[in-house]
Amino acid sequence: MIADLMHIRNVSEGAREDISPSAVYRKSYVVDAALLSEVIRSRAAPVGKGRPVQGIPGTNPCAEKRAISLMDTRTGKIVSVGDMHHRFSQQSMSKPVAMALAIRLMGGQPERYGRYVGMQASTLPYNDATLAPDGRPFNSSVNIGALATWMLIQIHTPSGSDPFDGFLEMMKSLTRNPGLSVNEAMAAGEFEFCPPDQAMSRNRQLLATLDASGFVDEDSLTIYAMRKHGKAFVDANSTRAGGLTSEFALSCRRALSEDAFLSYCRACAVMVNTEDMANVAGVFRSGGVQVDVENGTRRRILPSSIADYVRCSNDISGSYEESGTQFRKNAFGGKTGVDGGIFGSLYRHPNLVVATHHADLNPVGNSGEGQKWISTLNKLNLVLPSARRAALGMARGLMRARPMAGQLPSHALGPSPREMDATLQSEMTPETRRALTNAMPVIDGVRRDFYVKAPDIRKAKDIAVDATHVLLARDIHGRMKRYYHMSQDRHALEKIVVVDEMSGAVSAAREQD
Template sequence: MRNPVPDLLDRLRRECADADGGEVLATIPELADADPDLFGVALCTIDGTVYGSGDDDHRFTIQSISKPFAYALALADRGRDTVLEHVGVEPSGDSFNEISLEQSGRPRNPMINIGAVTTHSLIGDPKLSLEERDARVLAGLSAFAGRELEVDEAAFESERAEASRNLALAYLVHAQGKLDGEPHDAVDGYTRQCALLVDARDLAVMAMTLAAGGRNPVTGEQVVPTWVCTQVLSVMATCGMYDASGQWMSTVGIPAKSGVAGGLLGALPGQVGIGAFSPRLDEIGNSVRGVRAFEHLSAELGLHLMHAPEVASHVLYGVVEPDADGDGVREVQLQGTMHFAAVDVALRELAALPDDEPIVLDLTRVASATVVGRSLLNEAVERMRADDREVRVTDPDGLLDAR
């Protein structure tokens, strides 16, 4: 059986490809030359399976999408209390590069530039040199991605030459006693952090690492403690999309972070990590096609955070081998709620079965199914039967159309 999820992702990407509004960022020379027609989308599931569509392997600079991961490293290295002394967690309601400080002088959150520069200075031991902190950031974000990342030196130098505003913000926070170390070092390090090269597939894996409590689903490495991910995802949910964060959480419902190179990342706890890339930006600085893709994925796959689905990894109750009861039929027994992430596990189990065996798909223990869950399971049954396989469905509650 051919898994229907890649086809679904291709269709969604095609439907979003006509969102041609917005402009490529012109204020940074290295970003201004980006091809505005590039568009890639990727999903990473809880066991590390990555689905991609379009320009999902095109490399671009991570930019502000680095902010939640730098925040995660600072929390892991210095502890929650220390980080909260320097950077708050409240939405700013301001643009990403505004002066947004509390009365105490603390930046309002780590997802805006003034908070991100401050956060960068909190990564690692306070005595680290600029080079040592850069190495810690590179190693940490590479661990989230599951591969060794590299810096786009040309992009770094281009952005460094345009860093006057971030330097002003850094000196302001330093004057308030909230910035560790020298402002120039913090801005240089933050700018290098933003120049790391990723693609949409990397973003999906990085997002799933956050969504899986800090364990990279591809490498198995526990990158940061689970409590760190809880903190980071909470701040992403309220602050990750700048002054559009409330609208985003209401309509899309996935903790997310955008970047001015056109990247967009979303992490849905326990279910899926999503990465998208398209350089055209709206007036807020978010990828036009990326936002459209997330809206479609959330609506069609039932991914809104407030749906509160069950854990997807427990979907398989058991598999009865053909010789176990002597009837020559393999029985795949499912359980729980059939939402997208759960059905994805089931689909890959079905796709891995030998093609010449009759099977029984047992839904006796399935409590409910979302629209996309029913659709994908129905599609799987139809595809297996189209391949001349004998498929019977045990479905006492009539969850599927197939029989």
């Protein structure tokens, strides 16, 4: 039995029959479209695993659109595969750019920005209202930190300038795309959205938390009022002591919150593709410098102090509570967005940045497939050919000591989870399928679709729940996953059926064990 399970696990994790899995990761492979296509194919999840973003009006995610863009920061060259021209809303991927703009408006001093918004990791969800013990948002990646950042932008934008215009111009420079635009209908939908069972949206609750915390002091509010209304109007609504009247101050605080929130929604609704975001990642990794892919000239977009500060903040908190795991396990630091985008640095490769897009999200709100592509890329020995050798058709490692790089063979990374699911389900007997379907309500209380994968017996713990054998195993984030198999059918014993994260029923089952 153990041998059978080990065989299935090896098949699921390994490569083609004639390729050793360990050999795949020892060799060097040239970065090209074939390699990226193989990465996408090998990590395609079963249909129905994960789900697109919910609750943002105007988004139109498609689970079958996938794209990877990989950039060499020394040359600016981008290699892309999939639906790389498909545009999606950047959502929270806008937050690092907003942070960079806020720091620039505050004199280019990251430490000044840091007095208002922290750079601490947080284990809390992205929309949690908790502030750090010192009263600051933990970081700029969580929504309350991003809204605070937009308040700072509204306050420090010079009179006569529009805060959002400054953001959009910075985005156009970072992406090298002067045609970037905002999906205004999406922005308005998010700005006006309110759940039917609540008095206000979650983001408006976060703004109220910031206001109650005293985030905006009287001097900052006066600066905002001067830009918004002009000196004469502010003077007319000031007290003899020089402060704003209480009624005028209250209206300014409300206006500041509304302006910050609207700008935040519009920034989230900027439509980008993976090549746009690879360009952004390249600037942050290169210390604020952008390389012209045509002639190799270098142009400074941001001061290095700002670019490095933003990149470090992304590394610490850009994937929310998964940030530490992504940095430790995948050597990846970057920012995610709930419309399926990810961009950032592959730290196991000295000059590579990546941007990915796939709409299905994991429970934290990050693109699960995108994370797996990034993990695979960081495991492979990737070689980028120099321009001269590439022109000669000689894809050779940049370090002379490295062996000649080859092309990653098709299916070298083994069957994908989607392919394994299709294969194992096709072999499943009707009796097993009925038994598994009937077993789902016993555990969950509702019927659910399932998908099939090979077991990892190294992590699993076998228990029984109502005559159904259940394997409980922790995933890479420490959460328990549910794995099912049926004891009465040996055919099913060679498979494991997986559904979503642990529910209360399974938690109780663990406690009884």
